[in-house]
Amino acid sequence: MKILVCIKQVFCSENELKIRPDGKWIQETDSTDFRMNRFDEYALEEALLIKETHTDATVDVISVGPERVKEVIKRGLSKGADNGIHICYHQSGYCPPQAVSRMIADYAESQSYNLILTGVMAEDDMQCLVGPMTAGLLSIPCAVSVIKEKIDIKNKIITVHCEMENGKVEEVLISMPAVLTIQTGINRPRYPSLSNILRANSKELTVVDGFFPEEPPDHHELLSIGYPVTSSRISMLEGSAEEKALQLLSIFHKKSLLK
């Protein structure tokens, strides 16, 4: 069984995000921190767990982006993936899901994967589109927000449990090959092992050129990003921590909620 995991390198958004002067994306400097999209960490772990039960399975990790995304591909290898594929796409700034999924599908088509996994969304653009668009381009089924899967390799059927809203779950049978987008909490992503780190450092990545379309395959344009407007109803408490605590207690007291 051949498994492909699509991973994205994202900004560490816990840190301060500086907006570029043109307002169109985040300012990148030498000290900007990046990491693997948290949702994709769970997708990769799920692939590695599948490999543990299906010993013939191989796990490839693929990422689209500039030179720096090699870091997350290496991280994927150091967790136990077999092969890393880097699709070089140097255009700086925001790369829309249509373009990303097209580049992934172009590569995946030639490799006949049985299963393609990715996170349910990326933490940066939060579109939930790359997984299902890749499936659409490859004309294979897709299941989104998967929290459990069982593979019947003989009959080429996967039973997936997909998370809905309000604690509901939909159980679906889908045929392989398929794309699954993985929800967080499905597993506990492992840390890299020392032997895998050493292996990852010496492992050659497959490098593929991303396209530079004259006419980008996206139909929309990101005009600007900015901090959202805060609500007018909020009162920000001022003063020292002690003063703020007293103000809060007085608010709680007025509502008769305290012991």
Add this chain to the structure above:
Amino acid sequence: MNRQIIFITETIQNQMTQPVKELIGFGASLIPDHEYQSLLIVPGQDVAELAKQISSETGIHTLAIEHEDFKFPNPHLLGKILPTVIQKSMPSYICMNHNVRNCHLAATLAIRINAACITGVESFEIQNGYPVFTRMMFNGKLAAKTACKTEPIILTVIPGALSDSLIPNRKNGKGTIHVMKTDDLRSGYHPQKVYETIAKDNRLEEADVIVSAGMGIEKEENMELIRKTASIFTNAAIAGSRIVCDHGWLPYGCQVGETGKQVTPKLYVACGISGTIQHTAGMKKSNCIVAINKDPNAPIFSIADYGVVEDLKTFLPILIAKHDEQKN
């Protein structure tokens, strides 16, 4: 020429999962002169009656698409059937409520009909005659404005994007109803059932106060601070964001948000919660929201009534101590 808008709803066992009235209003307001025709698509196993009912309530034309595999949501099959339906009417917009299955459907359609697609739309404004859509990025920290260069435009719209009062009144008169049977179509996606996972535990529903933890608590030991804070109130429960539950620091039954519980306590104290829409969908209707976060740009402050910019690890002990002092 009149422009077209297509709306798509979702059903489970022939019941709609989300109301469509607000969605229809959102679509209508995209076309300022209101010169448009619209069609609501209702997929389901046996939904002709439902389509008829919506049609008579809203005056909108409806198309019920029936298939045994539409008993439960099936974005894969719908994505297979809809292109021919859509290409007949060449709509300007295709609108659906935002959820992850509709993102799947939107993605499939965008590929099949080669159209623009924007998910999680929170609002829009008309600039130079064209809509500019606002949606959140970076866990709600930043808002992005996006414009489309081509039509049709496929949108998933976050409920609450438009208030009911703005929904234009439709002309009286019933819309037409069509039923399309598609049982002969086969696909590799067969929904089996929908089941509930949340334990029937009503503590969050019954509490006057919910003290809720986000990743700002950093480690499991600090859950104790959340428990102690809850103990200063007469009737409080503790809860957490999804990621806190993913770490196993709280059971999933305590998860508040889109995929967890929706709560409306008298007071919601959000401690170290950044405030993604996935979380706020479950608590924004609380009577009073207090947000404690060390990041002054955390999106939780945009929906809170009272904001405290402090690190909860140092602030909550002070709050508890001050309460104990006052009590004695």
